[in-house]
Amino acid sequence: MLATKPKRVKVYFELPEEEDGYPPDRVESLWAEQVGPREFKIDSIPIFVLGIARGDVVAAYTDERGELYFKELLHSSGNSVFRLYVFDEKEVPALRRMLRDLGYESEQSYAPSLVAVEIPANRPIHPFLDLIVKQAKENHLEYQEATLRQSS
Helix, strand or coil, X not given: CCCCXXXXXXXXXXXXXXXXXXXXXXXXXXXXXXXXXXXXXXXXXXXXXXXXXXXXXXXXXXXXXXXXXXXXXXXXCCCEEXXXXXXXXXXXXXXXXXXXXXXXXXXXXXXXXXXXXXXCCCCCCHHHHHHHHHHHHCCCEEEEEEECCCCC
């Protein structure tokens, strides 16, 4: 008998607007697998959502349109997420290759210069930090800790 795949769904996260109007969207949707009643394991790297990473288990509620909205974090995966703002979007593919070669996955936003990078809990963070701090000092990018769970 074949095992059935977990059901993949979209979980929506409301994004609070900062004083400067950022982020550009009010909601971000992330793929997730249903792992229990109203419990979902995040299966994508967030671009704008803070405090959530792939592998986290979250609770969600159903809104009046039948869409699932984030309620609370139930279990942390231990993974971290950084956002990178690359000044020259032509440099993004090479940067993503360097990250992949170091063992870090990334997701590119619809804004071509914005990349979210996942640092898995079981990988050291130092090679990533060495790379992005060097890139920032050379004025190639700026970075932001979206979800920092590893200690440096």
